[in-house]
Amino acid sequence: MEQVAVKTTSSSYNVYIGPVSLGAVKECAENPKKILLISDKTVYSLYGEQVKTLLGEIAPVECLVVESGEEAKSFEEYYRILTFALEKELDRSSMIAALGGGVVGDLAGFAAATFMRGIPFIQIPTTLLAHDSAVGGKTGINHPLGKNMIGAFHQPAGVFYDPQYLQTLSGGEIRSGMAEVIKHAMIADPLFLEWLQSDSKAVMAPDGQQLAYMIKKGIEIKAQIVSQDEKEKGIRAYLNFGHTLGHAIEAYMGYGRITHGDAVASGMLFAAWLSEKVLGADLNYTRLKEWFHSCSFPQPLVPEMKTEEFLPFMLKDKKAGAGKIIMVLLERIGAPVLYSFSREELQALLDRYRKEELN
Ligand SMILES: NC(=O)c1ccc[n+]([C@@H]2O[C@H](COP(=O)([O-])OP(=O)(O)OC[C@H]3O[C@@H](n4cnc5c(N)ncnc54)[C@H](O)[C@@H]3O)[C@@H](O)[C@H]2O)c1
Ligand SMILES: O=C(O)C(=O)C[C@@H](O)[C@H](O)[C@H](O)COP(=O)(O)O
Ligand SMILES: [Zn+2]
Numbered sequence: 001m002e003q004v005a006v007k008t009t010s011s012s013y014n015v016y017i018g019p020v021s022l023g024a025v026k027e028c029a030e031n032p033k034k035i036l037l038i039s040d041k042t043v044y045s046l047y048g049e050q051v052k053t054l055l056g057e058i059a060p061v062e063c064l065v066v067e068s069g070e071e072a073k074s075f076e077e078y079y080r081i082l083t084f085a086l087e088k089e090l091d092r093s094s095m096i097a098a099l100g101g102g103v104v105g106d107l108a109g110f111a112a113a114t115f116m117r118g119i120p121f122i123q124i125p126t127t128l129l130a131h132d133s134a135v136g137g138k139t140g141i142n143h144p145l146g147k148n149m150i151g152a153f154h155q156p157a158g159v160f161y162d163p164q165y166l167q168t169l170s171g172g173e174i175r176s177g178m179a180e181v182i183k184h185a186m187i188a189d190p191l192f193l194e195w196l197q198s199d200s201k202a203v204m205a206p207d208g209q210q211l212a213y214m215i216k217k218g219i220e221i222k223a224q225i226v227s228q229d230e231k232e233k234g235i236r237a238y239l240n241f242g243h244t245l246g247h248a249i250e251a252y253m254g255y256g257r258i259t260h261g262d263a264v265a266s267g268m269l270f271a272a273w274l275s276e277k278v279l280g281a282d283l284n285y286t287r288l289k290e291w292f293h294s295c296s297f298p299q300p301l302v303p304e305m306k307t308e309e310f311l312p313f314m315l316k317d318k319k320a321g322a323g324k325i326i327m328v329l330l331e332r333i334g335a336p337v338l339y340s341f342s343r344e345e346l347q348a349l350l351d352r353y354r355k356e357e358l359n
Contacts, residue, residue, distance in 0.1 A: 010155055034062065096109075187238045200291075
């Protein structure tokens with residue numbers, strides 16, 4: 001079994017890549033007296049009973065199933081989890097297990113972070129995207145005015161990632177996760193990006209071996225950054241490459257109307273274009289855009305949207321402040337920097353981008 005260690009200021013844990021091992025769960029979970037298994041409808045119907053039986057060997061398991069998709073990262077589902085946990089008499093000796101993609105992980109993790117001021121939780125990721133979301137301890141829910149606006153840093157006690165689960169994912173969900181794989185490569189590893197670009201089949205329809213390689217690479221890059229900056233005081237913000245626009249697109253279009261990865265892909269293209277315009281970077285935007293297109297990502301979405309309607313969402317980004325919008329740009333592949341724009345500057349650049357893309 002492959003293993004990646006995450007060592008943050010608040011805690012250390014392992015990401016296990018391979019079949020879920022009961023021994024490893026037991027070890028990290030410190031003998032919980034009760035387990036609340038949280039999953040979504042789709043994932044529970046595929047893997048819920050199997051995981052419930054497995055965890056049942058550690059402690060009695062209660063199950064709560066939420067709706068599938070981004071809409072579940074809501075106050076309503078969060079409240080439902082807390083009510084359920086209270087009704088089932090969970091206490092500080094209990095543990096939450098999140099079985100699903102980034103939505104279940106973020107939601108269940110936030111419930112774990114806040115229930116009785118914090119109880120342990122483990123992540124059992126089932127999407128490719130969750131190689132990112134299950135690691136690093138960002139948990140939370142959405143607000144209509146902004147993505148992930150309510151949340152907490154709460155590290156999992158362990159992450160148990162069985163790539164076998166990914167076999168039932170749709171092509172669109174593989175692509176969404178691939179956007180975060182590409183993000184990790186773009187901010188930290190030029191050779192990894194070259195490898196991805198050299199084989200479009202590996203990106204469009206990866207085989208098991210290719211998936212396992214990408215997952216491990218992505219997790220290692222993320223673990224490296226999070227281990228140095230758990231609470232995003234500095235370099236962790238690089239993991240937000242493509243997200244200032246990406247999150248604005250998700251909130252503007254309505255949560256669940258576009259996958260997180262497709263929105264981030266559009267955000268990464270805009271950030272790459274900006275990097276060329278304001279930093280003079282040589283990222284070959286046109287080639288990058290063609291590659292994204294060949295991988296079936298949507299064409300840049302900005303030209304289709306009303307700047308005045310989605311710019312306010314960019315201004316509310318968690319990295320923004322004092323009227324400035326901070327974006328992650330690239331001096332070159334593997335060399336991210338933070339760059340600050342005024343609203344007016346960004347508006348002008350968005351208009352220019354739109355014009356260039358429409359031509
Ligand atoms: N906390 C973080 O650091 C972090 C990082 C990246 C993304 N995120 C968040 O993650 C969320 C997106 O996560 P996601 O893309 O995993 O979405 P998701 O959890 O909604 O899963 C996508 C869809 O695939 C289905 N699904 C999940 N696993 C499946 C499987 N094995 N087989 C078949 N269907 C399956 C789900 O039911 C859902 O409909 C966003 O809310 C994003 O903001 C968080
Ligand atoms: O872990 C991080 O840090 C990230 O930024 C990873 C992102 O891929 C992820 O989408 C995260 O949820 C974004 O966080 P936010 O603080 O911008 O909401
Ligand atoms: Zn993301």
